[in-house]
Amino acid sequence: MSRPDFIKHWTELEEADAHVYRGDTEPMGLDSPLSAALGITRIGIHHVRLLPGRRTSYPHAESTEQEFVYVLHGTPDAWIDGALHRLAEGDSVAFPAGTGICHTFINNTKSDVRLMVIGERPREDNRIRYPLNEAHERTRKDRWEDWPARPLGGHNGMPD
DSSP states (O other), rough: OOOOOTTOOOHHHOOOSSOOTTTTOOOOHHHHHHHHHTTOEEEEEEEEEEOOOBBSSSBBEESSOOOOEEESOOOOOEEEEEEEEOOOOOEEEEEOOTTTOOOOOOOSSSSSSEEEEEEEEOOTOOOOOOTTTTHHHTTOOOBEEEEEOOOOOOSSSSOO
């Protein structure tokens, strides 16, 4: 008996190319969009593989979409409001909507990192803030102009 379509290994679903922001050449993480492929429609679930020297995204904050990240493998750095926090397998990080907490995850190690990223499906009312990539932010219709400003530390949000 064959397995049903709603059972897949993340490697079957990983996209061939890393996400790249419009107008940039920096490759981000490799995404396996689990929820979309398996029929989950209310939440977004992704397996993200970060190769050494890559990050998940530009540092950002979201107005109405919540995010949750669980470290499956490796020791990434969580960039939060300009400071790095080393994580270990089994660590969880939550970003409640509307807080203005800016974040990304960076692989500053020599081994792959694997993350489970869970969040709301894209919402029409969501706005996004890119405090270190304001030129990119200005090109977006969904920019968060009245975000609750938070002090940012000195780290530039880039991999080592």
